[in-house]
Amino acid sequence: MQQDSNSALPIPAVKCERLSQIDGIEASFALKRTNADGSVIQIPGGRASVYSVSPGAMEFLDVEPSSHGVVIATAAFAERTGVSDGEVATVIVRSGETSALDSSVPLEVRVAESASIGDEFDGSLLMPAHLVDEADTCFVRTDAAHHSAVESALPAQLSYDGTPAVVSPRLFESEFTIDYTTAYEDRPLRWLWLPAAALLGLLWALLQWFRRAHIAIYATFGMRASSRLVMTVAEWATLACVGASFGWSIGLVGSLAFGAAPSQALALVSVHTALTLIGATIAVIVLGARPTGTLLSALKDR
Numbered sequence: 001m002q003q004d005s006n007s008a009l010p011i012p013a014v015k016c017e018r019l020s021q022i023d024g025i026e027a028s029f030a031l032k033r034t035n036a037d038g039s040v041i042q043i044p045g046g047r048a049s050v051y052s053v054s055p056g057a058m059e060f061l062d063v064e065p066s067s068h069g070v071v072i073a074t075a076a077f078a079e080r081t082g083v084s085d086g087e088v089a090t091v092i093v094r095s096g097e098t099s100a101l102d103s104s105v106p107l108e109v110r111v112a113e114s115a116s117i118g119d120e121f122d123g124s125l126l127m128p129a130h131l132v133d134e135a136d137t138c139f140v141r142t143d144a145a146h147h148s149a150v151e152s153a154l155p156a157q158l159s160y161d162g163t164p165a166v167v168s169p170r171l172f173e174s175e176f177t178i179d180y181t182t183a184y185e186d187r188p189l190r191w192l193w194l195p196a197a198a199l200l201g202l203l204w205a206l207l208q209w210f211r212r213a214h215i216a217i218y219a220t221f222g223m224r225a226s227s228r229l230v231m232t233v234a235e236w237a238t239l240a241c242v243g244a245s246f247g248w249s250i251g252l253v254g255s256l257a258f259g260a261a262p263s264q265a266l267a268l269v270s271v272h273t274a275l276t277l278i279g280a281t282i283a284v285i286v287l288g289a290r291p292t293g294t295l296l297s298a299l300k301d302r
Contacts, residue, residue, distance in 0.1 A: 009160045010134035016158060017054045017131075019138070024146030029056035030135035031117075031126075038125050040109075041090040043081045049124040050093055054131045060141055061117075061126075063110035071107040072126035074114040080123065085111040091125065116141070116170065138165070145264055193272045197279025204236065204284050232288035233281075240277055248273045 013030035020028045031053050038050040053072070058065055063072060071091050073083055083089060087109045114121045117139055138158055142150045155164035208215070215228065248269060255265035 009163055011136065011138045011158050011165060012160065013054055013131035013133060013135040013138075016135060016138035016140075017056050019140055019154075019157065020056055020059065024142055024150055026141045026143065027056060027060040028138060028140045029060050030054040030131050031057075031137045031139065032129075032131060032135045036093045038091050038093045038127075040081060040083055041092055043083065047094075048077050051121065051124055051126050052129040052131060053126045054135070055128050057126055057128060057139075058110070060139060061110075061112040061114075063112050066108035066110075068106060068108040070110050070128055072110050072112050072128070074122050074124055074126070075111060076114075076123040077125060078109075078111040083109050083111070085109060091127070093127075118170070139170075143261065143264070193275040193279065196272075196276045197283065200276065200280035201283025201287070204280070205287055208232075208287060229285070229288040233285065236281065236284045240281070244273055244277050247276075 011030060013032070016028055016030040018028075019025050031051055034050050034052060036050045037047045039047045057063075057072060058070060061072060063070065068088060071089070073081075078084070088106050089109050090106050112126075114124075140150065140154060151167050151169070154167055158165035251269040251273065252265055255269055256262065260268075
């Protein structure tokens with residue numbers, strides 16, 4: 001998600017950087033355009049546009065920090081000039097605004113793909129700087145589960161003098177691709193707990209049908225319906241606890257194996273397990289509360 005300001009109003013850089021601390025926002029950073037261009041001293045003539053970015057850009061673009069300081073080279077710049085990831089280089093900034101880093105200080109190159117922030121930055125250099133005042137753009141990364149909430153909250157979070165920022169989603173849209181903004185709400189397994197609960201209820205009903213003779217004995221010797229219900233629920237609770245623990249573990253491990261975020265996998269698997277258990281328990285109670293015949297009635301069924 002990209003945040004631009006209304007009518008060229010700036011974005012508060014510090015607020016943008018701190019957005020990553022909010023639940024549902026994976027990373028964020030502020031970007032400030034400069035009129036400068038820069039090059040690596042070892043490669044004369046390989047000039048590129050220079051942008052100042054807040055430190056959050058390293059997390060956003062999945063690059064590692066370094067004790068030498070970091071300059072983020074986009075993949076196109078690295079391909080054109082031949083600089084490699086991890087190489088220590090000196091960046092010379094010419095004309096226009098200078099970045100907050102001294103151009104004579106050796107920096108460690110981090111090569112990153114810039115597709116997530118836009119094609120206009122491909123071939124440029126991103127200089128992490130301590131932006132404390134204003135920026136031109138704020139980039140925010142979230143997931144499908146929090147997309148709607150984050151999109152509605154960001155204009156107020158990044159407002160300038162009461163004027164809300166403008167949200168510009170950076171998701172690729174096509175009739176042949178998935179709409180990731182609604183992927184979470186439209187996920188096919190969203191209502192899986194319903195058939196799962198129905199299946200468990202059906203299996204319990206089948207088990208009770210095979211045990212109808214035993215239940216008839218209890219009824220013959222005067223066990224009341226309330227007592228039979230308590231017995232049935234107790235039996236179900238014992239089996240359900242073991243089965244739910246096993247199913248929850250398998251679901252969580254499977255979700256993590258497919259790359260789901262741990263916090264989101266834990267929440268979704270727990271909710272689905274709880275809903276399945278509640279639905280199946282309701283079916284068990286309904287089955288347990290139905291009238292039961294005596295032993296004579298069960299023998300007639302045979």
